[in-house]
Amino acid sequence: xxxxxxxxxxxxxxxxxxxxxxxxxxxxxxxxxxxxxxxxxxxxxxxxxxxxxxxxxxxxxxxxxxxxxxxxxxxxxxxxxxxxxxxxxxxxxxxxxxxxxxxxxxxxxxxxxxxxxxxxxxxxxxxxxxxxxxxxxxxxxxxxxxxxxxxxxxxxxxxxxxxxxxxxxxxxxxxxxxxxxxxxxxxxxxxxxxxxxxxxxxxxxxxxxxxxxxxxxxxxxxxxxxxxxxxxxxxxxxxxxxxxxxxxxxxxxxxxxxxxxxxxxxxxxxxxxxxxxxxxxxxxxxxxxxxxxxxxxxxxxxxxxxxxxxxxxxxxxxxxxxxxxxxxxxxxxxxxxxxxxxxxxxxxxxxxxxxxxxxxxxxxxxxxxxxxxxxxxxxxxxxxxxxxxxxxxxxxxxxxxxxxxxxxxxxxxxxxxxxxxxxxxxxxxx
Amino acid sequence: xxxxxxxxxxxxxxxxxxxxxxxxxxxxxxxxxxxxxxxxxxxxxxxxxxxxxxxxxxxxxxxxxxxxxxxxxxxxxxxxxxxxxxxxxxxxxxxxxxxxxxxxxxxxxxxxxxxxxxxxxxxxxxxxxxxxxxxxxxxxxxxxxxxxxxxxxxxxxxxxxxxxxxxxxxxxxxxxxxxxxxxxxxxxxxxxxxxxxxxxxxxxxxxxxxxxxxxxxxxxxxxxxxxxxxxxxxxxxxxxxxxxxxxxxxxxxxxxxxxxxxxxxxxxxxxxxxxxxxxxxxxxxxxxxxxxxxxxxxxxxxxxxxxxxxxxxxxxxxxxxxxxxxxxxxxxxxxxxxxxxxxxxxxxxxxxxxxxxxxxxxxxxxxxxxxxxxxxxxxxxxxxxxxxxxxxxxxxxxxxxxxxxxxxxxxxxxxxxxxxxxxxxxxxxx
Numbered sequence: 001x002x003x004x005x006x007x008x009x010x011x012x013x014x015x016x017x018x019x020x021x022x023x024x025x026x027x028x029x030x031x032x033x034x035x036x037x038x039x040x041x042x043x044x045x046x047x048x049x050x051x052x053x054x055x056x057x058x059x060x061x062x063x064x065x066x067x068x069x070x071x072x073x074x075x076x077x078x079x080x081x082x083x084x085x086x087x088x089x090x091x092x093x094x095x096x097x098x099x100x101x102x103x104x105x106x107x108x109x110x111x112x113x114x115x116x117x118x119x120x121x122x123x124x125x126x127x128x129x130x131x132x133x134x135x136x137x138x139x140x141x142x143x144x145x146x147x148x149x150x151x152x153x154x155x156x157x158x159x160x161x162x163x164x165x166x167x168x169x170x171x172x173x174x175x176x177x178x179x180x181x182x183x184x185x186x187x188x189x190x191x192x193x194x195x196x197x198x199x200x201x202x203x204x205x206x207x208x209x210x211x212x213x214x215x216x217x218x219x220x221x222x223x224x225x226x227x228x229x230x231x232x233x234x235x236x237x238x239x240x241x242x243x244x245x246x247x248x249x250x251x252x253x254x255x256x257x258x259x260x261x262x263x264x265x266x267x268x269x270x271x272x273x274x275x276x277x278x279x280x281x282x283x284x285x286x287x288x289x290x291x292x293x294x295x296x297x298x299x300x301x302x303x304x305x306x307x308x309x310x311x312x313x314x315x316x317x318x319x320x321x322x323x324x325x326x327x328x329x330x331x332x333x334x335x336x337x338x339x340x341x342x343x344x345x346x347x348x349x350x351x352x353x354x355x356x357x358x359x360x361x362x363x364x365x366x367x368x369x370x371x372x373x374x375x376x377x378x379x380x381x382x383x384x385x386x387x388x389x390x391x392x393x394x395x396x397x398x399x400x401x402x403x404x405x406x407x408x409x410x411x412x413x414x415x416x417x418x419x420x421x422x423x424x425x426x427x428x429x430x
Numbered sequence: 431x432x433x434x435x436x437x438x439x440x441x442x443x444x445x446x447x448x449x450x451x452x453x454x455x456x457x458x459x460x461x462x463x464x465x466x467x468x469x470x471x472x473x474x475x476x477x478x479x480x481x482x483x484x485x486x487x488x489x490x491x492x493x494x495x496x497x498x499x500x501x502x503x504x505x506x507x508x509x510x511x512x513x514x515x516x517x518x519x520x521x522x523x524x525x526x527x528x529x530x531x532x533x534x535x536x537x538x539x540x541x542x543x544x545x546x547x548x549x550x551x552x553x554x555x556x557x558x559x560x561x562x563x564x565x566x567x568x569x570x571x572x573x574x575x576x577x578x579x580x581x582x583x584x585x586x587x588x589x590x591x592x593x594x595x596x597x598x599x600x601x602x603x604x605x606x607x608x609x610x611x612x613x614x615x616x617x618x619x620x621x622x623x624x625x626x627x628x629x630x631x632x633x634x635x636x637x638x639x640x641x642x643x644x645x646x647x648x649x650x651x652x653x654x655x656x657x658x659x660x661x662x663x664x665x666x667x668x669x670x671x672x673x674x675x676x677x678x679x680x681x682x683x684x685x686x687x688x689x690x691x692x693x694x695x696x697x698x699x700x701x702x703x704x705x706x707x708x709x710x711x712x713x714x715x716x717x718x719x720x721x722x723x724x725x726x727x728x729x730x731x732x733x734x735x736x737x738x739x740x741x742x743x744x745x746x747x748x749x750x751x752x753x754x755x756x757x758x759x760x761x762x763x764x765x766x767x768x769x770x771x772x773x774x775x776x777x778x779x780x781x782x783x784x785x786x787x788x789x790x791x792x793x794x795x796x797x798x799x800x801x802x803x804x805x806x807x808x809x810x811x812x813x814x815x816x817x818x819x820x821x822x823x824x825x826x827x828x829x830x831x832x833x834x835x836x837x838x839x840x841x842x843x844x845x846x847x848x849x850x851x852x853x854x855x856x857x858x859x860x
Contacts, residue, residue: 005627007579020658020659020823022624022821023821039627040623040624040625040626040627040628040658041579041627067820067821068821069821069822069823096821096822096823097821097822097823099819099820099821100819102820102821103820117813117816119618119621119813119814119816119817120621120816120820122621122622122624122625122626123624123625127625128625128626131581131583131622131625131626132581132626134582134584135581135582138582139572139576139582142569142572146569149437149471151561151562151565152564152565152568152569153561153850154564154634154651154849154850155850155851156649156850156851156853157587157634157636157649158648158649158853158858159858160858160859160860170602170603170604171602171603172600172601172602172611173600173601174600174648174858175638175640175855175856177858179858181602188549188850188851188860191549191550191552191860192552192561192850193470194452194470194552194553195470195552195553195557195558195561196470196552196558196561196562197435197469197470197471198470203633203634204584204587204633204634206587208605210605218588218604219586219587219588221584228450228470229450383547383549383859383860384549384860386547386549386550387549389529389530390497390529390532390550391452391453391497391498391499391526391527391529392499392526392527393450393499393526393527419584420583420584420585420586420618420622421585421586421618423586423588425605426605428588428589428590428604428607428609429590429813430590430618430621430813430814
């Protein structure tokens with residue numbers, strides 16, 4: 001008899017097959033048991049009719065508990081009413097292990113309870129779908145850059161110095177020294193872009209943020225391309241092509257999962273190039289016009305991002321920011337020295353910032369001056385300054401937060417559901 | 431005029447093109463300058479003949495220094511003697527920035543000097559080639575699992591407890607608590623395999639190893655597949671198919687880079703399935719027969735791995751290890767309780783262990799007993815024990831170290847050259 005998996009049942013219609021998995025849910029109506037069986041690749045309904053199989057097996061079907069591991073034998077039937085389009089007419093049931101008192105019911109639990117049981121919660125239908133969307137987003141990200149001749153550069157996690165102050169950095173005892181966990185690979189990416197022209201890094205980054213515990217993770221994944229000979233317009237061209245690519249790939253490969261999550265797919269289908277590009281100054285006007293107050297010169301908070309993002313049916317790029325809201329390494333606008341050549345991409349539907357990017361300052365003396373102005377420890381940046389000493393060129397790049405992006409793609413409320421094992425202020429377990 | 435890159439010159443033979451890049455090296459013979467120009471995608475020789483272009487430009491060509499950034503204009507000529515097959519007959523040269531006293535000469539430097547200048551050393555031809563091989567290996571790894579319906583699960587870096595003792599763990603101050611940096615994602619991967627059937631994680635892992643500073647990195651990348659309903663034989667089948675796939679992909683896509691590195695490519699071409707599979711007991715006999723002493727019951731060290739690996743022209747898999755050399759979570763051999771159902775894959779040519787894997791203990795009571803025997807903190811493993819309480823199934827997986835694999839693929843001596851910014855006992859900069 002053929003052993004197969006739920007995602008391949010369509011290849012075995014009319015055949016008797018073996019499927020190994022777990023009991024997801026069960027209904028019984030007198031002489032019929034409906035067993036919902038999940039095997040990691042999908043969920044299938046198995047039907048047991050009393051008299052259609054040994055009585056002992058039918059009774060076992062009545063006793064089997066949620067999340068017991070099992071092996072079933074049955075005939076594959078096409079059934080358009082069944083989720084997935086196929087069901088199994090069961091002939092055999094063997095229990096590998098009978099689970100007792102599985103803690104997660106299919107009804108609702110509070111978030112703390114679910115997070116305490118994240119190792120089991122991952123088995124739930126929606127969490128399963130979210131992880132598959134996350135995987136597709138990661139694949140789209142990597143394929144996009146690989147197809148365009150970017151070289152992957154895995155930047156270090158252990159870093160010797162604070163790029164932008166130590167207050168949100170995690171400190172590690174590094175033998176007799178100390179190290180900080182990287183918040184960004186960008187500076188290292190810049191070094192690599194001078195060697196490989198177009199690079200990207202993609203790995204976990206860390207932020208010891210005490211406030212905003214609901215919107216932030218302490219550990220999250222970020223992808224950061226960096227390109228030699230690229231200016232701010234080029235950064236925006238790359239960013240919009242990239243985000244469109246991710247959305248298209250997820251629509252193409254994870255439509256079933258998006259439907260499982262109840263996502264309004266038409267919102268994602270609207271995400272096509274060109275994305276609107278507006279200056280920070282224009283954005284401030286629009287935000288105020290939308291009834292959310294803000295003064296020119298300040299950074300956006302969540303209310304401002306939401307107000308602006310909701311005005312568009314696709315992501316909007318806001319460029320040319322007040323320099324004091326942005327990092328030391330951003331190049332200034334030659335037309336107006338108060339402005340930095342940075343760009344933020346804000347998602348529609350209130351999902352906030354997806355991307356932050358910039359053209360980098362490429363002049364040695366200007367950069368030295370900025371490091372002094374920002375009170376940064378000069379000696380920690382000597383190697384970074386070398387990039388401007390030896391063959392400096394215009395260059396730029398951006399960072400995209402994976403979990404923020406997946407939250408938007410899935411149309412869900414909580415960042416913490418988009419990473420397998422979320423880490424937050426009071427959350428380090430399991 | 432068309433702007434292009436070195437890797438695309440073949441599409442522009444006979445045309446005048448613009449190339450932006452850096453001066454890699456230079457030779458002058460009286461009336462001719464040969465400028466080796468690198469642009470991140472490759473290196474091309476530009477030829478300047480006195481009289482063939484403005485005198486001022488010719489003189490600039492004489493003055494331009496190593497690693498200056500520049501823009502050249504020239505006609506593409508096919509030349510079979512040229513590395514890459516093409517050269518540029520230069521008409522124009524514009525300096526973006528004249529570099530002064532670039533610290534890395536093309537002659538040899540000591541390793542400490544080069545590591546101190548890693549941000550620049552990456553530009554060197556061999557380092558450039560190694561990073562491209564690394565990228566291809568990463569792509570092969572991800573493609574292999576993606577094509578086979580494995581789901582990517584990014585396991586956490588911050589972990590609450592020590593899987594196998596704290597002596598080689600990095601400790602982090604986590605707000606008012608403490609956390610450890612993950613040495614492996616396996617236990618989390620097991621949880622995810624119960625949700626998705628076939629998963630892999632692939633990210634940085636950390637080991638605070640004080641000794642063996644030349645062979646070890648404190649931060650390195652590891653890929654770890656984990657599969658429900660897989661036994662030890664299945665783990666070995668998967669491991670050999672996987673390693674063959676990586677080698678084939680790198681041979682297909684990075685032959686030029688392997689040649690640059692002087693790799694004996696025939697050694698990699700020999701790596702085809704099936705790989706030999708021998709028991710630990712057989713391996714001990716072979717190692718002793720090769721003149722390297724070792725007693726049954728001990729783990730292999732570098733001399734033992736080298737002696738065994740050199741006996742084969744492809745990786746060899748050693749299975750069924752003395753349980754006391756292996757971790758608590760490995761299932762025991764039902765034929766001989768002294769043995770754990772683990773497998774190590776040893777590379778040929780003395781490159782040591784590529785893979786460590788096992789079938790996992792899936793019985794709750796046995797696992798509880800082991801945790802006690804190994805003196806591990808039971809409460810830290812409660813969530814892991816849940817996986818055996820609720821629908822346990824046979825399962826297994828392995829881990830492959832990326833840097834060890836790339837060292838072998840490239841045929842180089844030092845692990846530290848296979849990661850962009852190596853981190854070691856005394857190395858945290860740049």
